[in-house]
Amino acid sequence: xxxxxxxxxxxxxxxxxxxxxxxxxxxxxxxxxxxxxxxxxxxxxxxxxxxxxxxxxxxxxxxxxxxxxxxxxxxxxxxxxxxxxxxxxxxxxxxxxxxxxxxxxxxxxxxxxxxxxxxxxxxxxxxxxxxxxxxxxxxxxxxxxxxxxxxxxxxxxxxxxxxxxxxxxxxxxxxxxxxxxxxxxxxxxxxxxxxxxxxxxxxxxxxxxxxxxxxxxxxxxxxxxxxxxxxxxxxxxxxxxxxxxxxxxxxxxxxxxxxxxxxxxxxxxxxxxxxxxxxxxxxxxxxxxxxxxxxxxxxxxxxxxxxxxxxxxxxxxxxxxxxxxxxxxxxxxxxxxxxxxxxxxxxxxxxxxxxxxxxxxxxxxxxxxxxxxxxxxx
Amino acid sequence: xxxxxxxxxxxxxxxxxxxxxxxxxxxxxxxxxxxxxxxxxxxxxxxxxxxxxxxxxxxxxxxxxxxxxxxxxxxxxxxxxxxxxxxxxxxxxxxxxxxxxxxxxxxxxxxxxxxxxxxxxxxxxxxxxxxxxxxxxxxxxxxxxxxxxxxxxxxxxxxxxxxxxxxxxxxxxxxxxxxxxxxxxxxxxxxxxxxxxxxxxxxxxxxxxxxxxxxxxxxxxxxxxxxxxxxxxxxxxxxxxxxxxxxxxxxxxxxxxxxxxxxxxxxxxxxxxxxxxxxxxxxxxxxxxxxxxxxxxxxxxxxxxxxxxxxxxxxxxxxxxxxxxxxxxxxxxxxxxxxxxxxxxxxxxxxxxxx
Numbered sequence: 108x109x110x111x112x113x114x115x116x117x118x119x120x121x122x123x124x125x126x127x128x129x130x131x132x133x134x135x136x137x138x139x140x141x142x143x144x145x146x147x148x149x150x151x152x153x154x155x156x157x158x159x160x161x162x163x164x165x166x167x168x169x170x171x172x173x174x175x176x177x178x179x180x181x182x183x184x185x186x187x188x189x190x191x192x193x194x195x196x197x198x199x200x201x202x203x204x205x206x207x208x209x210x211x212x213x214x215x216x217x218x219x220x221x222x223x224x225x226x227x228x229x230x231x232x233x234x235x236x237x238x239x240x241x242x243x244x245x246x247x248x249x250x251x252x253x254x255x256x257x258x259x260x261x262x263x264x265x266x267x268x269x270x271x272x273x274x275x276x277x278x279x280x281x282x283x284x285x286x287x288x289x290x291x292x293x294x295x296x297x298x299x300x301x302x303x304x305x306x307x308x309x310x311x312x313x314x315x316x317x318x319x320x321x322x323x324x325x326x327x328x329x330x331x332x333x334x335x336x337x338x339x340x341x342x343x344x345x346x347x348x349x350x351x352x353x354x355x356x357x358x359x360x361x362x363x364x365x366x367x368x369x370x371x372x373x374x375x376x377x378x379x380x381x382x383x384x385x386x387x388x389x390x391x392x393x394x395x396x397x398x399x400x401x402x403x404x405x406x407x408x409x410x411x412x413x414x415x416x417x418x419x420x421x422x423x424x425x426x427x428x429x430x431x432x433x434x435x436x437x438x439x440x441x442x443x444x445x446x447x448x449x450x451x452x453x454x455x456x457x458x459x460x461x462x463x464x465x466x467x468x469x470x471x472x473x474x475x476x477x478x479x480x481x482x483x484x485x
Numbered sequence: 486x487x488x489x490x491x492x493x494x495x496x497x498x499x500x501x502x503x504x505x506x507x508x509x510x511x512x513x514x515x516x517x518x519x520x521x522x523x524x525x526x527x528x529x530x531x532x533x534x535x536x537x538x539x540x541x542x543x544x545x546x547x548x549x550x551x552x553x554x555x556x557x558x559x560x561x562x563x564x565x566x567x568x569x570x571x572x573x574x575x576x577x578x579x580x581x582x583x584x585x586x587x588x589x590x591x592x593x594x595x596x597x598x599x600x601x602x603x604x605x606x607x608x609x610x611x612x613x614x615x616x617x618x619x620x621x622x623x624x625x626x627x628x629x630x631x632x633x634x635x636x637x638x639x640x641x642x643x644x645x646x647x648x649x650x651x652x653x654x655x656x657x658x659x660x661x662x663x664x665x666x667x668x669x670x671x672x673x674x675x676x677x678x679x680x681x682x683x684x685x686x687x688x689x690x691x692x693x694x695x696x697x698x699x700x701x702x703x704x705x706x707x708x709x710x711x712x713x714x715x716x717x718x719x720x721x722x723x724x725x726x727x728x729x730x731x732x733x734x735x736x737x738x739x740x741x742x743x744x745x746x747x748x749x750x751x752x753x754x755x756x757x758x759x760x761x762x763x764x765x766x767x768x769x770x771x772x773x774x775x776x777x778x779x780x781x782x783x784x785x786x787x788x789x790x791x792x793x794x795x796x797x798x799x800x801x802x803x804x805x806x807x808x809x810x811x812x813x814x815x816x817x818x819x820x821x822x823x824x825x826x827x828x829x830x831x832x833x834x835x836x837x838x839x840x
Contacts, residue, residue: 278629
């Protein structure tokens with residue numbers, strides 16, 4: 108028994124010792140608080156935004172001017188944990204909020220940062236509820252309905268298809284948001300949606316019912332406003348059935364080429380609406396650094412994170428933000444800069460990015476087609 | 486122990502419970518007034534209250550009634566969404582007082598969750614053991630999937646509802662529930678005081694039920710169903726009573742939770758949350774209300790402490806290790822006998838003081 112007690116005590120002591128070695132920040136740096144899912148089922152996105160931002164901060168700090176410090180906290184893609192992380196960062200002395208990665212958590216946190224007057228820039232929370240009524244919250248990514256509208260326009264203008272089927276995840280606000288934008292714009296431009304089928308988050312392996320429905324209704328193209336893992340299953344199952352559809356996906360499909368165990372030849376000819384142009388020089392440099400730092404390919408989320416830091420850097424310089432300013436002073440200084448029509452940022456996910464007073468970004472969408480296993484701009 | 490029994494232990498226990506909860510509330514309020522609480526702790530006060538009520542109510546089902554329910558978060562979601570809908574409707578109807586809206590929301594949440602509990606309970610409670618667990622698990626999943634398709638808004642003409650389609654045909658008005666986004670742009674009116682009062686109500690309801698004739702019937706059913714039936718007790722009725730009361734309390738907790746955040750997604754109430762609450766109950770001890778309160782507060786606050794947050798990537802790992810250690814520790818016979826001995830001695834000393 109004594110031994111067991113000793114073991115228990117030692118284990119507790121070790122836990123506490125581990126717990127004691129966090130925190131601490133250098134003087135004269137601007138404290139940026141990051142929130143995203145670092146654990147849980149969406150951790151890949153949170154880790155990507157976190158790592159992408161870290162690479163940018165290293166570069167910015169090496170320039171010797173303004174110094175940034177990033178404290179990335181986990182929210183498990185949950186609003187409650189997001190608000191907890193936010194409060195924790197406020198205790199830490201956060202001056203600028205970078206996040207959240209996911210829309211659901213971001214909507215809950217945005218209400219808090221709005222109340223406290225903390226400037227917030229999200230790399231990838233694309234829901235409109237994030238920015239609605241919050242003058243302090245800005246997005247670096249396109250909003251969901253905006254992506255849907257852009258996709259419908261592109262399909263119509265390029266005559267890719269006339270009869271379109273949609274398969275979307277109705278338990279995901281990202282997917283539902285794009286679908287709603289797509290549907291509205293398709294009606295406007297005269298694109299025919301012949302089949303609309305859905306699936307919930309926890310049923311992403313068997314899509315035969317959805318694919319058959321699309322086929323029976325004579326769809327030429329399937330629009331996939333979903334993430335790449337379920338999309339890969341759709342591609343595989345449709346090819347097994349011998350159906351030959353054209354596919355069109357949004358930024359959630361970015362990453363399908365690096366999916367483990369997936370035959371990329373099935374993705375040939377797939378259109379992807381993604382802001383991350385992996386062919387530019389700057390992107391290649393970023394990809395190299397990211398691989399060296401993390402050992403994996405960066406996705407669009409990492410590029411969004413990288414761009415966020417440079418946007419903040421440019422805005423802080425223009426607004427004359429210094430490390431001794433309080434969070435609300437920084438916020439009031441940055442808002443007019445971001446909404447200034449003369450302020451624009453060139454990044455990996457678009458050049459000439461500008462922001463409106465509603466917090467939404469305006470940049471040119473990039474549509475690529477997968478040809479011979481690589482993205483080719485359209 | 487004999488002396489304790491002759492002194493109406495139930496009444497004494499109730500009094501001690503209320504006093505301790507009130508004392509904890511006053512201490513926290515005092516610290517808050519002195520500005521000694523960090524934002525991190527202040528932000529967690531309301532969710533901790535909600536989880537405590539969730540754990541207390543689930544303990545009624547799992548500990549007192551002896552049924553394994555894996556869908557308790559489902560009732561919380563019913564309460565959260567109906568409560569938020571009630572609060573926003575009242576607000577747009579011109580009810581200015583947040584306290585009135587909060588109480589009305591919790592009442593609506595409790596009633597609707599109780600109704601859901603009744604609908605699920607009537608067929609499900611004919612089952613036992615594993616079967617009941619599976620049915621409640623399925624209920625928890627179904628309710629989340631349904632809520633993800635619900636669109637609800639309110640304008641001058643009243644409530645507008647749509648299923649699967651976001652178009653609400655409103656003239657102005659505000660959106661309340663928006664499919665997978667969940668509740669949107671809610672005015673936060675939940676307060677720690679309301680949470681504290683809800684805990685007191687939950688404790689009063691649970692303890693009085695347990696110590697009543699019905700409570701004894703519930704426990705008798707748990708211990709031996711056949712023997713209970715043989716003396717003419719309708720076991721399904723009493724099990725249903727515990728189940729519905731627990732659902733109502735979970736609904737009230739859900740309403741409070743929903744009104745503490747400007748946005749809550751339906752996916753928050755999936756089986757992970759149900760299991761989390763079950764962990765509070767098991768860790769605190771089945772049938773032990775005090776254990777539930779302490780476990781819910783401790784395990785909710787633990788991963789948010791600055792020390793744990795400082796661990797960054799290893800935070801959830803350490804949390805899991807601590808969880809395992811506590812489980813092992815509290816189940817260790819020598820620790821148990823040590824704790825029991827201490828408690829008994831304390832009780833005896835207190836008794837002496839009272840006399």
